Amino acid sequence: MQLLQDLLIILLAAWMCIDQNGLVIVSYFPVIVGFITGLIMGDITTAMYIAGTFELMQLGVANLGGSSMPNYGLATIIGAFLAIRTGTGVKTGIAVGLPVGMLAIQLDVLIKIINQFIQRRMERLNHEHKWKAMLRQPWYGVGFFGLETGIPTAILVFLGPTAVKEILKWLPAWFTNGLTIAGGLLPVVGVAMLLHYMPTKKFFTFLVIGFVLTAYLKVPILGLALIGFACAYYYFNSEMKKADEKQEVKAAGATNDQGDDYDE
Template sequence: MAIAWWQILLLTMLAFWMIIDQITVGILANYPLLYGFIAGIIMGDVKTGLVVGATLQLMVLGVGTYGGASMPDFMTGAIIGTAYAVISGKGIDFAIGLAVPVGLLMVQLDVLARFTNTFFLHRVDRYIEKGDTKRVARNIVYGVFPWGLSRAIPVFVMLLVGNSVVQKIVNAMPEWLSKGLTAAGGILPVVGIAILLRFLPTKRFVSYLIIGFLAAAYLKIPMLGVALLGLALAIIYYKQSGHPSKNNHDQQDTHKGGFENAIGEYED
C-alpha cells in the first residue's frame, strides 16, 4: 500500500516527540517497543508494529543511553521499519533488515544534536552575565529544536521518498537475502541479552540467571510467571541482606565497576 500524507505527518510528529519524551516524561521510554506499537497503530497494522518493536527491543535491552553516550537509535528504526514493512507488504524480516542500518546511522544525528546545544549554552552564559533571566530561560528552551528536529527531519525525508524507493529495494532483493534476514531476525536478540549481562553484575547473580533459564526452558513457565518467581527471590534476598552479618560484600564497588564499564564500552 502507499503511505498517506497524514500518516507521514503523524509518524514525523511521533519521531519529534520520541526524543523529547526520552529526556522529559519518559512515558514511551527510550526503547523501541512502544514506538513500534504506536507506529503500527498509525499505519493500521498493530501486529506488524508490535513485532518490529519487540524484535528491536530485545536487541537493545542493555544499551543504556546514560552518561551522554549515544546508542543506536532503534526507536527511529522501529518507526521507519514498521512504516516500510506495511508499505512494502514484505513483513517483519524486511523491516528489521531496514531498521538496523537506520538505527545505526541515526547515532550520528544524536551526536549532532548534543553538539548543537553547546551553541545555546554559550548564549545562556552571555545572558547570565547581563542578568537577563528572560533570555537565559528562552535559550535553554531552544534546546528542544536540535533534539526534536534531529529525529523528525530524517523520518520525514525517509517516508517521503519511501514509496518508490522501497518498491525498488523489494524488487531487487534476492531470495537468499530474505532467507538470511529471517534467520538474523531470530538471533539478533542475543545482542541485547549479552550487552545486558555485561552491564549487570552477572557473575554475582549467575545462579538466578540459571534459575530463570530453567524455569522457562525446562518448566515452560511463561514470562510473567518467571518475573513473579524473580520477585519472590528478590524479596527473600532483600530481607536476608538486612542482617548485618550477611551484608559484608562491598556492593558499592561492584556497581561502580559495572556502570563505568558500560559507559566505556558504549562510547564510540
Template sequence: MNAIQMILVVIVAFFAGMGGILDEFQFHQPLVACTLIGLVTGNLTIGIILGGSLQMIALGWANIGAAVAPDAALASVASTIILVQGGQGQKGIGTAIGIAIPLAVAGLFLTMLVRTISVAIVHIMDRKAEEANWKAIDRWQMIAVALQGLRIAIPAALLLAIPASVVRAGLNAMPAWLNEGMTIGGGMVVAVGYAMVINMMASREVWPFFIIGFCLAAVKELTLIALGGIGISLAIMYLALEGSKGGNNNNSNSGSGDPLGDILDDY
C-alpha cells in the same frame, strides 16, 4: 498510508527523539516507538514483533563516559517506517532489523550535531541567568529539547515522503542472497544484544532465574502471558525473601541481605 497516519508517525518520532534525552516516558525505546508506529499505521502486530526484536539489541546499548551509544530512536522509527511502507509484513522483519543497525550508527551524527548546537544554547542560557531572565531560560530549554525531537522527526518525514511503491520496489529488487543474509544477520545481532545483557546482569543470584526462564520457555503450552505471570511471581517472592532477610539483619547484623546469596554462601 494516509495524511493523518503520516502526521501521527511524525509526532511519535518527535516524542521518540525527545525521549532519548529525557528518559522519562521511554518513547525512544524500540518496543515503545515501533509499537506506537505500528498502532497508528494499522500494523500493530509487526510493530510489536520488530520492536521486541530491536529491544533485545538496544538493551545492550549504553552511554559510557564520552562514548555515545547508537541511536535507538532513529533505528526504531526509520526501520518501522520502511517495514510498513515496504508492505512485506512479517517476512520483512529480518530485513528491517538489518537496516536498523546502520541507521542507529548513522544517527550518532545527528546526535552530535544537535548536541553541538545545544552547547551554544547553554551559553545563551548562562547569559540569561546572569540577567535573571527565567522565562528566557525556560524558552531556550524547550528549544533545546525540541531540537532532539526534530532530530528524529525530520528523517521520519523524509522517509514518509518517499512513495510506498518506490520502497516496495526497492525491497523486492534486493537479491535473495542479500535478503536472506540480512535476515540471518539481524537474528545474530539480536542474540549478541541479549548476550551483552546477560554479561552485564549475570551473577550467582540471577542465574537461577535465567535457567528457570529458559526451561519454562520450552514448554509449548505456556503463553507469553503465563511466562510473564511466572516472572512477576518469582520477582515478588524474591523481594519478599529479601525483605524478611533484611529485617533479620537489623537484629542480628549478619548476612548480606540477599537471600539467594546467603544460601549459596552457606554451601
C-alpha cells in the same frame, strides 16, 4: 487516512527524541514507540515483532555521559512503518530500520554540537542580565532534538515506501540476507551483555527453569512472566524474612550483653 498516518508517525518520531532528552516519559523505548506505531498503522503484531527485536538490541547498550548510541526507537518507527505500509514483512522492517538507527548517531552528534552553541549563548545572556531572552534559548535546543528524528522520518515517510520497495528489488540477496542475519544476532549479543552484568550464577536455577518452560514446554510469554513474578516475589519475601531474623538475633544479643554488664 494514509496522510494522517504519515503525519502522526512524523510527530511520534519528533516527540520521541524530545522526550528522550527532556521529560522522559519512557516513550523512546522501542517497545513503547513500536506499540504506538502499531496503533497508528493498524498492525500492532508486526510492529511489536520489530519493536521486540530492537528492544533486545538495546538491552546491553547505554549512552553514558555525552556519548551517542544507535537510535533503536527511530529504527523501530521506520522499520514498523515501512514493513506495514509496503507489506514486505518483519525482516524487511528490521533490515531497513537498523541502518537508519545507526545513521542517527551522526545526527545526534551534530545536534549536540549545535546545542553547545545554544548553551554558550545562554551563558552570555545571563552575564548580560537578559534573562527573558536566556529563558527562550532552551526551546531552540528542544526543537533541534525534534528535528533530529523528525526530518529523517519525514523523508522516509513521504519518499520511502515506494523508493524502498524499488530498492529492495534491486538489492542482491546476499546483502539483504546479511542484514537479516545481523538483525538476528544483535539481540543475542544484547542479552549476553545484559547477563554479563547480572548475578547470573546466583540465579542460574531460575534461568534454567525459564529456558525449559519456554523451549520444551512452550509456555507463552505472559505465563512465563507470571511465573517469574511469583519466583521473584517469593525470593524477595524470603530475603526480607532472613534480614528480619538477623536483626532480631542482633537485638537479642545486644540485650543479653547489657544484662550481663548490669549484673556485674
